Amino acid sequence: MTGNRLLDAIAGHFAGGGAFFTACGLLLAAVGLRLAAGLATGGPEGRTADRLSHVGVLVALVGTVVLIFSACPLPRWWYGFVFCVAAWWAFASRPTWSRGWRFGSAATLAALLLWGAGWELTWRLPPTIPPAAERELVIVGDSLTAGVGGDGPHWPERLSRTRDLPVAVRAVPGATVADPLAGLGWEVPETGGVLLLELGGNDMLGGTNVGAFRSDLRTLLERLERRTAERGGTVVAVGLPLPPFHGAYGRAQRTACQQAHVPLIPRHLLANVLFGPNATTDGLHLSPAGHEAMAEAMWNAVGDALPQASEGASAPRVLEPGDDTGG
Numbered sequence: 257m258t259g260n261r262l263l264d265a266i267a268g269h270f271a272g273g274g275a276f277f278t279a280c281g282l283l284l285a286a287v288g289l290r291l292a293a294g295l296a297t298g299g300p301e302g303r304t305a306d307r308l309s310h311v312g313v314l315v316a317l318v319g320t321v322v323l324i325f326s327a328c329p330l331p332r333w334w335y336g337f338v339f340c341v342a343a344w345w346a347f348a349s350r351p352t353w354s355r356g357w358r359f360g361s362a363a364t365l366a367a368l369l370l371w372g373a374g375w376e377l378t379w380r381l382p383p384t385i386p387p388a389a390e391r392e393l394v395i396v397g398d399s400l401t402a403g404v405g406g407d408g409p410h411w412p413e414r415l416s417r418t419r420d421l422p423v424a425v426r427a428v429p430g431a432t433v434a435d436p437l438a439g440l441g442w443e444v445p446e447t448g449g450v451l452l453l454e455l456g457g458n459d460m461l462g463g464t465n466v467g468a469f470r471s472d473l474r475t476l477l478e479r480l481e482r483r484t485a486e487r488g489g490t491v492v493a494v495g496l497p498l499p500p501f502h503g504a505y506g507r508a509q510r511t512a513c514q515q516a517h518v519p520l521i522p523r524h525l526l527a528n529v530l531f532g533p534n535a536t537t538d539g540l541h542l543s544p545a546g547h548e549a550m551a552e553a554m555w556n557a558v559g560d561a562l563p564q565a566s567e568g569a570s571a572p573r574v575l576e577p578g579d580d581t582g583g
Contacts, residue, residue, distance in 0.1 A: 268527050270325060270326060270327065271499060276326040283315075290309060323338075344361045344364075383492075386490045388562055388563065390448035391565065392450070393412075393562070394425075394451045394489075395425050396444055396452070397426075397453070398430065401427035401454050411542065414547055414551040418555075419559070421565070422449075426443075431458060437479070447489045448489045449489055451480055453492070454494045456505070466505060474512040477493065481517075491518050493519070495520050497523050498523065525557060532546065
């Protein structure tokens with residue numbers, strides 16, 4: 257997105273959630289270094305202990321900064337426990353404290369970090385998507401799907417052509433999750449295929465109230481589920497890449513998807529597209545290379561849920577306001 261591959265890789269590492277695991281690794285390494293320092297005392301070993309302790313402090317500081325900027329949408333109580341235990345560990349690591357306190361605080365902090373990493377890992381794995389009854393993809397989205405700022409064909413059309421897949425698109429640049437709920441111009445067709453929801457980025461970047469975002473998203477998901485249930489379709493949501501200090505939107509998206517029983521594509525899939533080489537024209541909207549990467553990423557995410565191709569698959573169709581979509 258910046259044009260610099262190193263900076264884009266770092267930004268994608270944070271937006272896609274990989275930085276959280278880096279932070280946990282750094283903090284666990286710091287715990288190990290401080291424990292090793294506590295076991296080395298006197299003479300040359302004492303000098304080694306000092307060096308290990310100083311390196312451990314530095315690694316812990318770097319890990320804490322990375323953790324804060326990682327925007328990982330874990331529960332707030334987890335962060336509260338981690339920072340409280342980290343403060344306890346920092347004080348207990350002093351020579352004046354007993355070895356029992358040092359090991360107890362280190363073990364507690366390590367356990368919390370490992371638990372958090374394990375919890376977050378479950379959200380990075382591909383979700384289980386119920387198989388759809390029909391081979392069709394309906395996409396409800398914003399400018400990433402509408403194709404603002406890049407030459408065609410856009411990713412829905414590329415996906416349709418390369419996978420012999422009928423695709424229906426309902427996408428409006430600048431759309432938020434509340435817009436389809438208003439109804440006007442957002443007639444989403446009933447489908448027995450996969451209905452892919454690619455919305456939420458404008459809510460996050462525009463500062464929509466997190467509570468309203470969560471409530472509107474759940475309502476929208478439940479409404480879309482009703483439109484697919486009768487014909488055996490399934491709804492899938494695309495996970496939002498999260499900039500620093502925007503973890504609340506990730507928590508809200510996960511909560512809404514859990515409450516509506518909708519599979520959520522891990523956020524690193526979209527982050528890998530947006531921060532890939534030459535993927536955007538202006539940092540936000542996809543270039544031809546970005547559309548190609550997006551088509552491949554979305555197929556990898558939902559392709560297995562669709563029936564095999566049959567003869568006579570239709571070309572993609574872009575829904576416009578006023579189209580007869582069956583309500």
